[in-house]
Amino acid sequence: xxxVFIDHDRxxxxxxxxxxxxxxxxxxxxxxxxxxxGEANAALLGEYGVTKIHHATHAxxxxxxxxxxxxxxxxxxxxxxxxxxxTGGTPRGNEVLAHxxxxxxxxxxxxCSEIDLSTSTVKRMRWGGNLIEHAKVHTSMMxxxxxxxxxxxxxxxxxxxxxxxxxxxxxxxxLVKIIDRTGEAAGGVTLAEAxxxxxxxxxxxxxxxxxxxxxxLLGGAxxxxxxxxxxxxxxHAEQVGQTGTKVAPDLYIACGISxxxxxxxxxxxxxxxxxxxxxxxxxxxSYADYAIVGDLHQILPAIIAAxxxxxx
Amino acid sequence: MDVLVCIKRVIxxxxxxxxxxxxxxxxxxxxxxxxxxHEESAVEAAVRLNEEFGGTTTLLTLGHVDxxxxxxxxxxxxxxxxxxxxxxxxxxxPQATANAIIDAIKKEETKFDVIIFxxxxxxxxxxxxxxxxxxxxxxxxxxxxxxxxxxxxxxRCERAVGNMREIYEVSLPAVLTxxxxxxxPRYPSVPGRIKARKKPMDVFPVEKxxxxxxxxxxxxxxxxxxxxxxxxxxxxxxxxLVEIFREIGVLS
Ligand SMILES: Cc1cc2nc3c(=O)[nH]c(=O)nc-3n(C[C@H](O)[C@H](O)[C@H](O)COP(=O)(O)OP(=O)(O)OC[C@H]3O[C@@H](n4cnc5c(N)ncnc54)[C@H](O)[C@@H]3O)c2cc1C
Ligand SMILES: Nc1ncnc2c1ncn2[C@@H]1O[C@H](COP(=O)(O)O)[C@@H](O)[C@H]1O
Numbered sequence: 001x002x003x004v005f006i007d008h009d010r011x012x013x014x015x016x017x018x019x020x021x022x023x024x025x026x027x028x029x030x031x032x033x034x035x036x037x038g039e040a041n042a043a044l045l046g047e048y049g050v051t052k053i054h055h056a057t058h059a060x061x062x063x064x065x066x067x068x069x070x071x072x073x074x075x076x077x078x079x080x081x082x083x084x085x086x087t088g089g090t091p092r093g094n095e096v097l098a099h100x101x102x103x104x105x106x107x108x109x110x111x112c113s114e115i116d117l118s119t120s121t122v123k124r125m126r127w128g129g130n131l132i133e134h135a136k137v138h139t140s141m142m143x144x145x146x147x148x149x150x151x152x153x154x155x156x157x158x159x160x161x162x163x164x165x166x167x168x169x170x171x172x173x174x175l176v177k178i179i180d181r182t183g184e185a186a187g188g189v190t191l192a193e194a195x196x197x198x199x200x201x202x203x204x205x206x207x208x209x210x211x212x213x214x215x216x217l218l219g220g221a222x223x224x225x226x227x228x229x230x231x232x233x234x235x236h237a238e239q240v241g242q243t244g245t246k247v248a249p250d251l252y253i254a255c256g257i258s259x260x261x262x263x264x265x266x267x268x269x270x271x272x273x274x275x276x277x278x279x280x281x282x283x284x285x286s287y288a289d290y291a292i293v294g295d296l297h298q299i300l301p302a303i304i305a306a307x308x309x310x311x312x
Numbered sequence: 313m314d315v316l317v318c319i320k321r322v323i324x325x326x327x328x329x330x331x332x333x334x335x336x337x338x339x340x341x342x343x344x345x346x347x348x349x350h351e352e353s354a355v356e357a358a359v360r361l362n363e364e365f366g367g368t369t370t371l372l373t374l375g376h377v378d379x380x381x382x383x384x385x386x387x388x389x390x391x392x393x394x395x396x397x398x399x400x401x402x403x404x405x406p407q408a409t410a411n412a413i414i415d416a417i418k419k420e421e422t423k424f425d426v427i428i429f430x431x432x433x434x435x436x437x438x439x440x441x442x443x444x445x446x447x448x449x450x451x452x453x454x455x456x457x458x459x460x461x462x463x464x465x466x467x468r469c470e471r472a473v474g475n476m477r478e479i480y481e482v483s484l485p486a487v488l489t490x491x492x493x494x495x496x497p498r499y500p501s502v503p504g505r506i507k508a509r510k511k512p513m514d515v516f517p518v519e520k521x522x523x524x525x526x527x528x529x530x531x532x533x534x535x536x537x538x539x540x541x542x543x544x545x546x547x548x549x550x551x552x553l554v555e556i557f558r559e560i561g562v563l564s
Contacts, residue, residue: 098440236493294545
């Protein structure tokens with residue numbers, strides 16, 4: 001049996017967790033899940049092939065509480081003895097697995113793309129997906145997260161039984177928890193979910209008006225490279241890349257961005273990538289579907305005008 | 313307020329990676345070294361705590377003694393001292409790394425109020441060293457911090473989720489893992505660089521335990537060289553782009 005940790009935000013399950021379940025099904029026919037707080041979500045998890053849901057409920061688990069979640073998952077591991085503990089590699093998924101690893105003193109392998117339980121070997125992503133490591137894991141139980149978007153979540157409906165339990169938590173376990181949220185009302189498209197991203201790099205300079213207008217016309221979001229955030233030209237929330245946000249929009253237009261591997265790590269899953277750059281040999285060119293070589297300060301106004309005309 | 317920041321020297325990758333002959337490592341012949349932006353931001357955040365509350369910042373690294381270069385470059389913006397857990401430069405897995413860091417912290421006379429890590433290392437991305445250290449020291453930990461304000465010994469930490477920010481509060485002493493952008497690193501001044509050369513650096517050799525996660529080999533992912541279709545840099549090219557916008561369904 002494989003146990004899958006489910007990341008949810010106040011009851012809403014992250015799609016990457018469903019990818020984790022889908023991946024786990026390729027390793028074993030018996031899949032159980034552990035949900036901490038929120039709702040058990042039996043209908044949705046059953047839809048993806050989970051037969052049993054261990055639902056941790058506790059007066060202190062009203063919102064995400066990382067260490068307590070790790071403690072609860074470790075308790076399920078002990079009682080249910082899975083052959084592996086898997087999760088989709090969301091920030092919370094990786095965090096909770098690390099707590100489990102620390103509590104049980106077991107290794108945790110993050111960002112896996114393949115797992116072979118019979119040989120205890122994995123392939124995992126390094127450098128944000130730019131390099132693959134083959135590793136042997138010396139452990140009594142595999143604990144692994146799956147690299148996001150490695151596979152698509154696909155249903156395999158069964159009916160799921162819910163087993164509610166109350167984890168034994170120490171005061172220390174619940175010290176760190178969410179006490180508030182801000183910016184909830186902020187409108188606009190989030191970078192991670194935008195269908196269109198117009199992204200600017202050093203070549204744009206401090207003034208992002210052209211980038212903003214094209215993004216506005218196409219109902220998209222503004223992105224940028226680290227050079228831009230490090231210079232303070234744009235807020236860090238807009239940074240795309242290995243240490244910024246990883247995106248996979250329908251359209252990504254990279255303007256004045258050279259295409260360093262760490263930037264590519266964040267945008268290579270874009271369906272259509274267009275590069276605008278004065279340098280026809282910039283590395284970004286080899287990732288682009290379409291490219292325009294020239295000064296973006298001349299090219300963008302022409303694109304904006306043509307788009308406005310097309311919208312009528 | 314005494315702060316410890318754990319930093320790791322990593323390869324400064326070019327535009328592609330090249331592997332050595334037996335595919336066990338990156339060919340570093342023509343490459344330099346750097347730090348993760350997460351960790352550079354961590355050092356800046358630590359220095360700001362010292363500016364606000366006084367105290368010291370110590371840097372700690374486990375790795376090759378040549379990491380001194382990265383340490384000195386960070387000391388130029390303020391940190392007072394460094395600890396190097398010296399290895400032969402080969403890779404340690406996160407558990408082994410955490411254990412060595414835990415031992416080093418326990419041996420310190422300074423009781424750190426804040427211990428800062430990057431959220432994940434740039435090269436191997438384990439997402440766990442800080443969490444393991446926090447458990448071993450019995451300290452609370454907030455991860456992926458992108459905004460920090462300390463008041464009355466309580467750290468108010470912000471973490472980004474989509475367009476929102478989650479707020480966590482934790483009493484010090486505590487462990488934090490931080491992300492690029494928590495504080496934009498300042499440029500070192502010339503006097504800062506000169507001072508950095510003379511700051512104390514303690515080097516302790518450490519013995520590598522057997523790896524729990526044993527690297528067998530590395531592989532380059534298939535490159536999807538797309539062979540970009542070139543469009544002209546004029547009104548014609550712009551018109552062609554608009555047609556592409558329509559084709560892919562981003563413009564109706
Ligand atoms: C561990 C690590 C993590 C990192 N994480 C990230 C990350 O998450 N995201 C990220 O972006 N970077 C990241 N970086 C930094 C990265 O290595 C590059 O330094 C950065 O992406 C370069 O940004 P850039 O393309 O804007 O600038 P440059 O590399 O300087 O490129 C500017 C480009 O603009 C072009 N140009 C100039 N003028 C014009 C013009 N008028 N019109 C059109 N084109 C023009 C130039 O030809 C050039 O190609 C990371 C680095 C490290 C070491
Ligand atoms: N060799 C090392 N020396 C010092 N700090 C390290 C080392 N390896 C990892 N760290 C710290 O732990 C963080 C998380 O690493 P990891 O768990 O490997 O993703 C990094 O961002 C560093 O702050």
